[in-house]
Structures are given as C-alpha cells and as structure tokens.
Amino acid sequence: MITLGSMALDSLETPFGKAxxxxxxxxTYASTAASLFAKPGIVSVVGKDFPQEHxxxxxxxxxxxxxxxxxxxxxxxxxxxxxxxxxxxxxxxxQLGVVEGFKPKVPEEYKDAEYLFLGNFEPAVQKSVLxxxxxxxxxxxxxxxxxxxxxxxxxxxxxxxxxxxxxxNDGEARQLFGTxxxxxxxxxxxxxxxxxxxxxxxxxxxxxxxxxxxFSAPGYPLENVVDPTxxxxxxxxxxxxxxxxxxxxxxxxxxxxxxxxxxxASYNAEGFSLDRLKxxxxxxxxxxxxxxxxxxxx
Amino acid sequence: MITLGSMALDSLETPFGKAxxxxxxxxTYASTAASLFAKPGIVSVVGKDFPQEHxxxxxxxxxxxxxxxxxxxxxxxxxxxxxxxxxxxxxxxxQLGVVEGFKPKVPEEYKDAEYLFLGNFEPAVQKSVLxxxxxxxxxxxxxxxxxxxxxxxxxxxxxxxxxxxxxxNDGEARQLFGTxxxxxxxxxxxxxxxxxxxxxxxxxxxxxxxxxxxFSAPGYPLENVVDPTxxxxxxxxxxxxxxxxxxxxxxxxxxxxxxxxxxxASYNAEGFSLDRLKxxxxxxxxxxxxxxxxxxxx
Numbered sequence: 001m002i003t004l005g006s007m008a009l010d011s012l013e014t015p016f017g018k019a020x021x022x023x024x025x026x027x028t029y030a031s032t033a034a035s036l037f038a039k040p041g042i043v044s045v046v047g048k049d050f051p052q053e054h055x056x057x058x059x060x061x062x063x064x065x066x067x068x069x070x071x072x073x074x075x076x077x078x079x080x081x082x083x084x085x086x087x088x089x090x091x092x093x094x095q096l097g098v099v100e101g102f103k104p105k106v107p108e109e110y111k112d113a114e115y116l117f118l119g120n121f122e123p124a125v126q127k128s129v130l131x132x133x134x135x136x137x138x139x140x141x142x143x144x145x146x147x148x149x150x151x152x153x154x155x156x157x158x159x160x161x162x163x164x165x166x167x168x169n170d171g172e173a174r175q176l177f178g179t180x181x182x183x184x185x186x187x188x189x190x191x192x193x194x195x196x197x198x199x200x201x202x203x204x205x206x207x208x209x210x211x212x213x214x215f216s217a218p219g220y221p222l223e224n225v226v227d228p229t230x231x232x233x234x235x236x237x238x239x240x241x242x243x244x245x246x247x248x249x250x251x252x253x254x255x256x257x258x259x260x261x262x263x264x265a266s267y268n269a270e271g272f273s274l275d276r277l278k279x280x281x282x283x284x285x286x287x288x289x290x291x292x293x294x295x296x297x298x
Numbered sequence: 299m300i301t302l303g304s305m306a307l308d309s310l311e312t313p314f315g316k317a318x319x320x321x322x323x324x325x326t327y328a329s330t331a332a333s334l335f336a337k338p339g340i341v342s343v344v345g346k347d348f349p350q351e352h353x354x355x356x357x358x359x360x361x362x363x364x365x366x367x368x369x370x371x372x373x374x375x376x377x378x379x380x381x382x383x384x385x386x387x388x389x390x391x392x393q394l395g396v397v398e399g400f401k402p403k404v405p406e407e408y409k410d411a412e413y414l415f416l417g418n419f420e421p422a423v424q425k426s427v428l429x430x431x432x433x434x435x436x437x438x439x440x441x442x443x444x445x446x447x448x449x450x451x452x453x454x455x456x457x458x459x460x461x462x463x464x465x466x467n468d469g470e471a472r473q474l475f476g477t478x479x480x481x482x483x484x485x486x487x488x489x490x491x492x493x494x495x496x497x498x499x500x501x502x503x504x505x506x507x508x509x510x511x512x513f514s515a516p517g518y519p520l521e522n523v524v525d526p527t528x529x530x531x532x533x534x535x536x537x538x539x540x541x542x543x544x545x546x547x548x549x550x551x552x553x554x555x556x557x558x559x560x561x562x563a564s565y566n567a568e569g570f571s572l573d574r575l576k577x578x579x580x581x582x583x584x585x586x587x588x589x590x591x592x593x594x595x596x
Contacts (some may be wrong), residue, residue, distance in 0.1 A: 085478040180383040182501065183521040203480065204502040216593050218514035221505070223481040255596040276344070295514050296594035298553040 001244040002110050003031045003237065004043045004129045005119025007050065007068065008076040010273065016226045022273035023054045024078060024283060026027060026119035026143070029230035032277050033264050034117070034241030036285065041110050043067035043129055047075040047098045057278070060253040066107040071098040086225045087202055092268060096204045106132040114138040117236055120145055123155040130162060137202065139249060141165040141240045149176050160192045164249075167202045167236055182207065196254065200232060202228035206258055218295050220266035220288065227272045234277060235265040239259070263288035299542040300408050301329045301535065302341045302427045303417025305348065305366065306374040308571065310593060312384060313526045320571035321352045322376060324417035324441070327528035330575050331562050332415070332539030333359040334583065338494045339408050341365035341427055345373040345396045346450060355576070364405040369396040384523045385500055404430040412436040413542035414459070415534055418443055421453040428460060437547060439463040439538045441530065447474050458490045465534055472502065494552065496532060504556055508549060515556045516593050518564035519588065525570045532564040557579075561586035 005027030011020045026067035031040040041064035048070065058065060080089045081144045104125060111134040117135050118126040120143050130140060142163040153176055160166035166189060168176065173185035182199055186209040189197035205219040238261040246253055263285050270276045303325030309318045325365040339362035346368065356363060372395035402423060409432040416424040418441050426439060440461040442454050451474055458464035464487060464531045466474065471483040480497055484507040485494035495507045503517040536559040544551055561583050568574045 080394055087478065151308045180385065181521065181523065183519045187521070201502065204499065205514070209519070214519045215521075215596070216503070216516035217596075218516065218594075221481045221507070221514075223479060223485065225479065252596075259596050292596075295512055296516075298513070298515075298550075298557055298590075 001034060001038045001040045001115040001240060001242075002043060002067070002106070002113040002129075003027050003034065003040050003117045003119060004104060004121060004126060005117070005233065006028055006076050006121070007042070007044045007046050008078055010048070010229060010231060011077075011079040012081065012227065012272075014082040014227050014272075015084075017272065018266040019227075019272045024056070024229060024273060026233040027228075028054075028058070029233035029268070029274065030117055030119055030237030030240070031058065031063045032274055033234035033237035033268070034244070035063055036264065036280070036282065037238065037241035037260075038115070038244040040064070040237070040241065041067055041107075041113070043104045043106055043110070045069040045071050045098045045102045045104075047071060047073045050075045067105070067110055069102075069105065072205060073098045080229070082228065085150070087228060089229070104129050104132075115240055116140050116161070117240040118142040118235060119236065123148060123152070123159045123160075126159055126160065127162065139164050139240070139243055140266060141167065141236060141253070143167045143236050144172060146172055146175060153188070153239055157192060160189060160194065164194070165198055165239070166192075167198055167200060167232070167239075169202065169232065170204075173199045183209070185293065198258070200235060202231075205262065206235075208254065208258055213251060214246075215255050215258070216256075218292065219264055220292070222266055222269060225269045228269045229273070230277075231265045231269055235261040238264040259289055259292050260285060263292065299332060299338045299413040299415070300341060300365070300404070300411040301325050301332065301338050301415045301538075302402060302415060302419060302424060303328055303415075303531065304374050304419070305340070305342045305344050306376055307348070308527060309375075309377040310379065310525065311571075312380040312570075313382075314522075315570065317477075317570045319498055321355070322527060322571060323374065324354075324528075324531040326356070326413055326533030327531035327566070327572065327575070328417055328538075329356065329361045330359060331532035331535035331566070332542070333361055334562065334578070334580065335536065335539035335558075336413070336542040338362070338539065339365055339405075339411070340465055341402045341404055341408070343367040343369050343396045343400045343402075345369060345371045348352045348373045353394065359557060361410075363406055365403070366533060367400075367403065367548070369400075371396045378527070386525060387527070390461050402430075404429050413538055415437050415538040416440040417534065418456070421446060421450070421457045425460065437462050437538070437541055439465065439534060441465045441534050442470060444470055444473060454457055455490060458487060458492065459533065462492070463494060463496055463537070464490075464492065465496055465498060465530070467500065467530065470501075471497045481507070487527060494549075496556070498533065500529075503560065504533075506556055511549060513553050513556070515553075515560055516590065518590070519593070520564055520567060523567045527566045527571070529563045529567055532566040533559040536562040557587055557590050558583060561590065
C-alpha cells in the first residue's frame with residue numbers, strides 16, 4: 001500500500017492544551033493508521049528541518065520512507081486553533097515550504113503496489129502519482145478538501161472519476177455537486193464512473209452508497225475530543241490499509257472497513273497529534289469495533 | 299394515549315410545490331402518526347374557521363377529539379417556505395389566533411391515560427396538562443423548540459425533569475446545555491432525573507443514551523424530501539404510540555420504537571402536509587423497519 005500526502009509540523013491549540021511543532025500531515029496520519037493493518041510506503045516531501053525522531057518513529061512502525069524527498073527549505077507548517085466547537089479548526093498560519101511546487105517521484109519499488117491512497121494534495125499532484133504506477137492499482141482511494149473544490153471543481157471531479165473511492169466530507173460533497181441532499185450528492189459520485197460513494201459526516205459517522213444498497217456507519221460517541229486533527233486521514237488510512245490486508249473489495253468487507261476506520265479515527269481524536277494512534281493496539285480497535293455492533297443493534 | 303399540541307392551518311412552499319391552508323400542527327401530526335399504533339386523544343384548540351373535514355379525517359383515524367376546544371377566533375396559522383436547503387424552514391407569517399392565552403382543559407375521560415405526549419407549547423401549558431392528570435402517567439414524552447429555550451431555558455429544563463423522554467433536536471440540545479458536544483448534552487439530560495436521553499439529528503437520525511448504553515438510529519436515506527413539516531411531531535407521535543401499544547419501556551423496545559418513529563417520519567417527508575401519513579399502512583412501516591436493519595448491518 002502506498003500513501004501520497006503531506007508530512008507536516010503542526011502547532012495547535014485546543015481547549016485541552018497546546019502543542020508546538022508536533023508531527024502532522026495527511027500522509028503521516030494515514031500511514032500510521034494504515035500500519036495497524038498493512039505495510040504502507042509514503043510519497044511525500046519534508047524540509048531539512050524535519051526532525052529525525054519523526055522519521056525514526058515512522059520507520060519503527062514498518063512504514064517505508066523511500067518515497068519521502070528531503071528538499072531544501074522548510075517542512076510544511078500549519079498553525080491552528082480549535083475553540084468552543086472543537087470540530088471547527090481556525091487556521092492561524094500556513095507555510096507551504098517544500099510542498100510548494102512539489103513534484104512527487106514514485107520509487108521503482110512502489111510502482112506495482114495494488115493499494116493506493118492519494119491524500120490531500122492538488123488533483124494534478126494526485127494524478128501524477130497514479131500515472132507513475134506500472135499498472136492501475138486494484139484500489140485507488142483519494143481525498144480532497146474544500147480548498148481544491150473552490151479552486152477547480154472540474155479537476156476534483158476528474159479525480160473522483162479516476163478513483164474507486166473518492167472520499168469527501170458532507171460539506172465538500174454538498175459543495176461539489178451543488179445540492180444540500182447528501183443522497184443526491186452520493187448519487188452524483190456514482191454517476192462519475194464510481195461503483196461506490198462514501199461520504200464522511202464527522203460526528204455523525206459516514207454513509208456508503210452503491211447502485212442498489214445503502215449503509216450508514218454511526219459516529220462513535222466521543223465525549224472528550226482532545227484534538228480532531230488528522231481524523232479524516234486516519235479514517236482514510238485505516239480504510240485503505242484494512243482493505244489491503246484483507247484483499248476483499250466486496251460490499252460486506254467495505255462496511256467492516258468503514259467501522260474499523262471509524263474506530264481508529266475516534267481513538268485518534270482522543271489525544272494530541274499522533275499520541276493516541278501511537279498507543280493503540282489491535283485489541284483496542286477490535287474492542288471499539290464490537291462496541292459499534294452494540295451501538296446499532298435493535 | 300393523550301397528545302397535547304397545536305392544530306393549525308399551514309400555507310407552505312417547497313421546491314416541489316405549494317399548499318394553502320393545509321392541515322398542520324404538532325397534535326395533528328403526532329396523533330395521526332400515533333393512530334397507526336394506538337388510540338390517541340388530543341388536547342388542543344381550534345378556531346371557528348377550522349374546516350369540519352379535518353375533524354372528520356381525524357375522527358376516522360380513531361382519534362378522540364373530546365379535548366379539542368373550539369374557541370372564538372382563528373385557528374393557529376403558519377406560513378413558511380423551504381428553499382434550496384429543504385431542511386431549513388423560513389417562517390413568512392405566524393398568526394397565533396386562538397392559541398394565544400390557551401388554557402388547556404383535560405377531559406375527565408383522558409385523566410387516567412398512561413401515555414402522554416406533550417407537544418410543542420410553552421412549558422407552563424405542558425405542565426398544566428400533566429398536573430390535570432389523575433395520576434402520573436406511566437410515560438411522559440415532551441417536545442420543545444428553540445423559541446422556548448431562548449425565552450426561558452430554566453422552564454424548559456424543568457419540563458425535561460418532569461418528563462421521562464424530553465425530545466429535542468441537536469441544535470436545541472447544544473443550545474440548552476451550552477455545549478457543542480452532543481454526548482455531553484445527552485449526559486446533561488440524564489442528570490435532570492432522566493433515565494434516558496434522546497436527541498434527534500434530522501437527516502442524521504437520532505441518538506439514545508442511558509447511564510450505561512448508547513444507541514444510534516440512522517437517518518433514512520431520503521432522496522426526495524417533498525415537505526419536512528411535521529417530521530419531529532410524527533417521530534414523537536410514533537414513538538409514544540408504539541410504546542403505548544407494546545407497553546414495554548425496556549431499552550430494547552425503545553430502540554425499536556425509535557426505528558419505527560424514523561420510518562414514519564421519513565414517509566411523512568415524502569408528501570405535502572399529512573398526505574403521506576394518511577396513506578401508509580402497517581406493511582409500509584414494517585418494510586422500512588426492515589430496510590433500517592440492512593442499513594446498519596456489518
């Protein structure tokens with residue numbers, strides 16, 4: 001499994017505390033989460049200032065860093081604050097650093113990977129990674145954000161077409177397809193050559209629609225969200241990692257994958273940065289998976 | 299089962315059409331929905347202008363109208379419009395009419411009812427109906443709205459205390475308890491002498507929390523919401539009616555009741571006014587209940 005995404009240093013403040021230059025970035029969250037199930041490799045870029053300890057941590061998780069370019073300049077930096085509504089981040093500062101103009105180069109040994117997660121980058125950058133693969137992977141999962149939809153919705157729609165699973169959250173789906181009805185938005189995703197549509201709904205869970213079925217994954221009842229940064233990325237990383245591990249892309253298994261993804265994402269929000277992700281075991285994940293069974297039982 | 303609530307004439311416009319002076323009101327929706335399961339009686343007030351055909355319709359559903367006062371003046375009138383986001387109503391006109399200063403009088407034959415739904419009225423009016431009962435009913439379900447929370451949050455909290463199930467939607471719960479975290483809001487409901495907390499989340503379904511359990515009812519995947527008026531009232535009416543019919547207030551049965559409530563509420567949104575509610579059969583409701591099983595299965 002290969003993950004394209006940012007590697008970042010985050011400074012953030014929530015009602016529960018603050019962290020300076022903590023490890024962040026979509027590839028970091030996604031691959032750390034995925035490493036609970038699979039052996040991910042990262043395609044990304046860091047600056048000369050990126051601490052070696054973070055590289056060591058990722059390597060200890062069994063994550064391949066052959067595709068991480070070390071460039072002149074500073075690592076992508078994000079400074080943000082979560083206030084009264086902890087689900088809403090206020091961006092205080094962004095410094096693109098080495099991410100600006102980044103042209104990913106996929107290492108030879110990655111090019112036959114069957115599972116690919118294209119994390120948060122411009123659609124053109126995501127596309128270039130897909131095009132460098134020797135053959136079309138068995139599963140391509142992509143992510144987007146409102147910033148890219150504002151900028152070029154058609155490019156985002158093209159990525160939806162090129163992906164098997166184009167992840168987006170409810171706000172992004174409503175924006176991209178110009179409808180307030182999420183079911184209609186999911187239908188629009190299906191029209192873009194997609195066999196399945198998954199829309200994340202934050203605290204409300206996620207929906208998963210195919211041509212003739214519908215699944216609703218509940219949100220996990222978290223009473224103490226400490227830091228929601230990376231929730232979407234750990235969700236996406238777990239989803240892809242679990243599917244890579246099991247090799248089963250049937251609807252039933254995708255439903256399971258979504259519950260695992262929700263479990264890991266909910267743990268992630270319980271601590272700052274990757275603190276909680278670093279901690280949790282397969283046993284913890286299974287425990288929460290089983291709790292989800294009880295949560296929807298009637 | 300007894301239902302306190304408004305009986306109204308609604309003029310409304312949605313992207314799918316318009317209706318003038320259609321039958322509306324919380325007691326109307328709630329008791330029509332409840333009549334699928336139980337034999338409800340209404341406590342309400344109408345004006346001299348209230349069409350006899352609506353009274354006939356309710357009576358044909360087996361609804362007892364002994365508690366409907368016919369007063370001098372006009373029936374409560376609401377004019378609203380649903381636009382691009384069909385979940386958000388814009389109120390264009392409200393005429394309280396006979397509802398202003400309404401002092402409900404509970405008929406003798408209602409006073410031993412074991413199931414009571416206190417629909418949308420000022421907390422003082424809700425409380426006066428509860429106080430007129432001969433004995434504390436086995437189940438008291440109440441509803442509120444943001445208007446009453448703005449006006450007197452302490453009175454609303456007192457009604458939460460007096461009810462077994464105090465229904466509110468997510469926005470109302472966040473407002474009443476000053477938190478953005480719905481789990482924390484549900485915990486606050488439990489602190490008010492309540493054994494259970496139910497929070498409705500519109501398209502995202504509903505949650506149901508007790509001291510040591512948590513249930514998430516998914517939203518039904520409606521692609522065509524024609525008119526969402528009365529969704530909360532048909533939900534509440536079904537919930538109370540189903541519990542009245544089964545007489546079982548155990549957690550497992552309440553979970554079932556919530557799914558039935560979601561089923562009926564989703565049908566209601568498929569037509570104008572009470573058009574769809576009038577139509578549906580027990581078979582339709584069971585069909586949707588079984589669909590919900592598939593929607594959460596993993």
